[in-house]
Structures are given as C-alpha cells and as structure tokens.
C-alpha cells in the first residue's frame with residue numbers, strides 16, 4: 001500500500017533508539033534483545049497465518065505419540081515451532097544468560113558456542129494455542145529480567161531460582177497478538193506502546209503510543225463454567241455484574257470470554273474491562289490456571305504501566321515472590337477501579353446472601 005511510503009510513524013527500532021538516548025550508559029544489548037524478540041514474533045506470525053496451508057494446525061506428535069508439556073497440556077505443532085523460533089532468534093547474540101519457557105521443564109542454557117549476556121527471558125511462545133485450530137487470535141508473551149549478578153560475573157549455567165524475581169523487577173514485558181493485524185505491545189517501564197506489523201515493510205510501526213486503560217468499565221471476562229469453584233468474593237463480584245441495573249452496581253455489564261489471554265488483555269488495554277482467572281477450588285494442586293512468570297507478571301506489568309491494575313485478588317501481582325518456574329496463580333487485571341473493588345471484596349467479610357437468580361439454589365451457576 002502507498003500508505004506505507006507516506007507514513008512518518010516511528011519503527012520499533014527508532015522507538016528503542018530514542019528510549020536508549022535517555023540512558024547514555026546503555027550498551028545496546030537490551031535493544032538488540034527486544035529486536036530479536038520482535039523478529040521471533042514476526043516469524044511466529046507468519047507460521048500462524050499460513051495455518052493448515054503449511055500443515056501447521058493440530059497436535060505435535062513425538063515418537064511416543066501426542067506430546068505433552070510440563071503443565072500436562074497437549075502441545076500443538078505451533079507451540080513447539082514457536083518455542084523453537086523464540087530460542088533460535090534470541091540465543092545467539094550474547095544478550096542472554098538463560099531462558100525459560102512454558103514449553104520447557106527446566107531453564108534453557110545458552111549453548112557453549114555463543115557468548116552469555118546479562119538478561120534472562122521468560123516466555124509463553126504461543127498463548128491460547130488451543131484456539132489455533134478454530135482460527136481465533138493467539139499471542140506470544142515475554143518478560144525480560146536482569147540475571148543475578150553472580151550469573152553475569154561467572155557466566156555459570158542458570159537454575160530455576162535465578163528466575164524467581166517478583167514482577168516489579170521486570171526490565172521489560174510485552175506480547176505479540178496474532179489477530180486481524182499482528183501487533184507488538186511493549187513496556188520498558190515508561191508506559192505502554194503498541195506497534196502494528198506493516199506487512200509490506202516487515203516492520204513494527206508505532207501505532208498506539210502511550211496506551212491507557214480507562215479506570216472504569218462495564219465489561220468483565222471470566223470462564224463462568226468454573227462458577228461452582230469460585231471463592232465468595234469472586235461470586236459476589238460476578239453476581240453484582242450480572243444483576244446489572246437492578247443490583248448493587250446500578251449499571252448493566254457485558255461479558256466476554258475468548259480463552260486466549262493475550263486477546264483479552266489487548267481488548268482491555270484498548271477499551272477497558274476486567275479479566276479474572278481467580279484462584280478457585282477446582283483442583284487443590286493448582287492455585288489458579290495461569291502461570292506467574294510468563295503470563296501474570298508480563299501482562300501485569302503492561303496493565304500497571306497503562307494505568308490499570310494487576311492483582312492476585314488479594315495482593316498486587318507485581319509483589320508476589322515466585323517459588324517455582326511454572327507456578328500457577330489467581331489473576332485479576334484491568335480497569336483500576338474494578339480490580340480494586342475485587343480486592344476490597346477479598347478483604348471484606350464473606351457475604352453469604354447472593355441475590356441474583358443465576359446464583360440462587362439450583363440456578364445456572366450453582367451446584
């Protein structure tokens with residue numbers, strides 16, 4: 001399109017160079033890493049777009065049958081390919097001390113033929129991948145941390161504990177959304193910027209500078225099939241949303257559930273809303289569905305940097321001290337006033353009286 005030629009928008013490279021000018025002592029390693037991540041996302045976007053034309057839908061098969069990741073989830077062909085793309089694009093340049101991914105049980109060591117650097121990256125290479133075969137938007141999520149000083153000084157192999165840093169310590173976080181357009185949404189701790197992939201130039205162009213989430217919303221997202229496992233504060237919040245104008249909130253709400261968190265996060269970033277995958281009682285071995293290090297922390301940082309809020313329901317997500325690489329956690333994020341309300345409901349005494357007929361005895365959302 002001639003539009004491309006006329007455009008005076010910043011490219012991602014230009015944006016990063018301009019950011020770097022604010023840190024005259026920066027070596028450029030960080031920018032190089034982000035650009036490698038961006039290139040990985042472009043590669044994944046292409047693979048996702050070709051879909052079945054390139055034989056890319058369906059489950060990944062190993063020699064022993066369908067392959068399963070450390071979470072016990074069946075891996076899609078694109079999960080495995082996206083993980084590979086992330087590793088190959090970022091391992092070589094000497095910017096990373098190690099990496100960890102949803103798709104790998106243990107941290108990945110930078111191979112001996114490459115120099116090691118001062119950053120760690122944690123990623124979910126293809127979040128929402130169970131939606132691939134039905135052609136719904138999916139995404140990649142990443143979090144960049146500084147490696148512990150002794151890792152940088154010694155160049156030793158990384159271990160799980162090197163990644164156990166609270167979200168507040170993230171140097172940068174972002175996601176790529178593979179939807180009608182491919183977007184890269186990035187924070188380096190100075191706000192949130194959205195870049196759209198120009199398919200003609202193959203460049204991410206700054207199209208959504210300094211994104212801000214409205215503080216209030218009338219839209220919520222939750223998987224209501226889990227209603228019987230929710231804790232009382234979540235039941236209360238959803239009950240009030242469902243009661244709409246006739247209930248305590250005095251306004252009607254709309255509900256969405258894509259089951260692809262990147263797509264939900266992006267919707268919320270664009271027009272507000274609240275997302276909940278709270279801790280529940282479904283499986284006592286899993287305190288929540290989503291993963292702390294490569295889902296909740298990066299998306300949480302983006303939300304907070306855009307003026308929203310990210311929480312476990314009880315405490316700010318950015319303050320949680322991780323204790324394992326693939327740790328799961330309850331996650332509530334989005335419009336600030338709504339998330340604060342949900343946190344308040346967690347602090348207030350349990351309300352036993354739920355008045356909405358949907359939650360009454362023998363109703364739609366009850367046992």
Ligand code: AFP
Pocket residue numbers: 073126127128129130131223259260261262277289290
């Ligand atoms: P997949 O990557 O296995 O599709 O999981 C996606 C996800 O982690 C997140 O993106 C969704 O919000 C959530 O799971 C959906 O979970 P439910 O299937 O329980 O609704």
